[in-house]
Amino acid sequence: MKNKNILDLSKQYNNYIYPKPTENLHEEWIKKNRFQICDPNYCWHRLWPEKPYNTRRLDVLIAGCGSDQAAILAKCNPNHNFVGIDLSENSLKHEKKLIEENKIENLKLHHNDFRAVKFKKKFDYIISSGVIHHLDDPGTGLKYFNQNLKDEGIIYIMVYGDKKSYATNQVKQLFKKLNLKQNQESIDFVMNTINKLNNLHPAKIFANTEIKQDLTHSSGVVDFFLHKKENFFSIKDFIKLLDKNKLIIKNFANGRVKPLTKFFTDAPLHIKEKINSLPIEDKLEISQILNWNDRKIDLICCKSENKKNSVVYNKINFEKIYTYQYHGVEYKIDGSNIKINDKINNGFFNLDFANNKFKFSDILNGKKTLLEVTKDFDKTEGKNFINKIIFMIENSILDFSYHPIADYKKYYSIKTN
Numbered sequence: 001m002k003n004k005n006i007l008d009l010s011k012q013y014n015n016y017i018y019p020k021p022t023e024n025l026h027e028e029w030i031k032k033n034r035f036q037i038c039d040p041n042y043c044w045h046r047l048w049p050e051k052p053y054n055t056r057r058l059d060v061l062i063a064g065c066g067s068d069q070a071a072i073l074a075k076c077n078p079n080h081n082f083v084g085i086d087l088s089e090n091s092l093k094h095e096k097k098l099i100e101e102n103k104i105e106n107l108k109l110h111h112n113d114f115r116a117v118k119f120k121k122k123f124d125y126i127i128s129s130g131v132i133h134h135l136d137d138p139g140t141g142l143k144y145f146n147q148n149l150k151d152e153g154i155i156y157i158m159v160y161g162d163k164k165s166y167a168t169n170q171v172k173q174l175f176k177k178l179n180l181k182q183n184q185e186s187i188d189f190v191m192n193t194i195n196k197l198n199n200l201h202p203a204k205i206f207a208n209t210e211i212k213q214d215l216t217h218s219s220g221v222v223d224f225f226l227h228k229k230e231n232f233f234s235i236k237d238f239i240k241l242l243d244k245n246k247l248i249i250k251n252f253a254n255g256r257v258k259p260l261t262k263f264f265t266d267a268p269l270h271i272k273e274k275i276n277s278l279p280i281e282d283k284l285e286i287s288q289i290l291n292w293n294d295r296k297i298d299l300i301c302c303k304s305e306n307k308k309n310s311v312v313y314n315k316i317n318f319e320k321i322y323t324y325q326y327h328g329v330e331y332k333i334d335g336s337n338i339k340i341n342d343k344i345n346n347g348f349f350n351l352d353f354a355n356n357k358f359k360f361s362d363i364l365n366g367k368k369t370l371l372e373v374t375k376d377f378d379k380t381e382g383k384n385f386i387n388k389i390i391f392m393i394e395n396s397i398l399d400f401s402y403h404p405i406a407d408y409k410k411y412y413s414i415k416t417n
């Protein structure tokens with residue numbers, strides 16, 4: 001017997017399938033470059049910085065795959081096996097349509113509460129974005145992921161943060177008090193109310209920026225404003241919940257929540273020292289508050305026993321890493337100076353390396369270790385250089401891996417032709 005939470009979710013996502021389904025995978029993917037940040041190829045270096053890139057067949061589970069996520073990932077990663085599970089029959093119907101139209105052979109679908117589906121084999125990789133925060137007890141989702149994950153496996157999880165959504169959530173509470181239903185009348189009422197808000201009301205700003213696209217269709221309005229069950233997390237509380245389920249953050253999938261030192265470049269030494277001395281969870285709590293870009297918290301997690309592979313909990317060995325351009329970040333090079341525009345986090349950096357003994361392409365194309373890049377540097381040059389690299393990595397404007405980083409864009413165009 002399904003509980004109310006699951007019945008509500010099934011009904012909502014059947015009547016209002018979300019996201020608005022992609023109609024043409026090839027066009028969407030190639031022309032609009034609508035890739036998923038959890039993609040096992042494109043983001044290999046971020047998912048597995050400790051492992052060399054390879055195309056070994058992975059078993060991937062997508063828990064709560066929605067209307068197109070599983071088909072997109074399967075189409076773009078023909079070398080891996082995918083299983084998608086969703087409560088919404090209508091969302092799965094659309095996934096099936098994409099499977100047929102695009103002759104996808106590496107995706108199996110299940111219609112169920114993912115927690116009720118039993119598998120004989122465990123997975124290398126579990127993806128679940130925008131799903132467990134809708135459960136009465138999100139911990140039950142994490143427990144299931146751990147039980148169905150191979151020892152060395154990883155999980156991509158996206159959950160809502162509780163900072164940026166705060167003001168919008170108050171408006172949502174009001175809609176709840178008014179007992180709005182998931183129907184056209186309520187959708188119209190919500191949209192009219194949002195339109196009438198003062199332009200500087202945080203919920204209006206949120207609506208005009210973060211969820212602008214979603215508000216162009218009914219399912220988006222229902223998913224955002226009329227959801228029956230949502231949990232919003234502080235990163236510190238989510239880490240506790242992961243810990244209860246023997247999971248740990250391995251890496252951040254983007255730089256929305258993690259960057260910290262960029263806020264303290266001009267701070268007095270005692271403040272820098274104070275922040276440096278804090279436990280990682282407290283640092284992340286400060287980053288979440290200051291970045292405030294936490295509508296979505298995108299995490300890559302693994303079993304707690306694999307803490308050694310976490311780049312969040314371990315010191316990075318800077319000499320051994322290969323560094324790479326960060327997705328969504330633009331770089332303009334002028335001599336020894338680099339201007340960096342982080343479009344996702346609205347950040348602009350102007351860094352002068354004061355050193356012409358290296359080419360910026362060497363730190364942006366993932367082909368050389370930093371030890372190789374700095375081989376002709378004297379001690380001071382080496383120290384200055386590494387400090388800049390540390391700053392870039394800490395603030396998610398430079399990516400890295402312990403292995404050479406492949407040119408993934410090329411990979412896509414080859415596989416999807």
Ligand SMILES: C[S@@+](CC[C@H](N)C(=O)[O-])C[C@H]1O[C@@H](n2cnc3c(N)ncnc32)[C@H](O)[C@@H]1O
Nearest residue numbers: 013064065066069086087088113114129130131
């Ligand atoms: C916000 S949508 C996200 C869809 C997809 N993950 C994506 O990122 O495009 C949430 C989806 O999770 C599904 N879902 C929620 N709880 C679920 C559960 N316990 N088992 C299976 N699917 C679930 C819903 O039906 C819905 O399709």
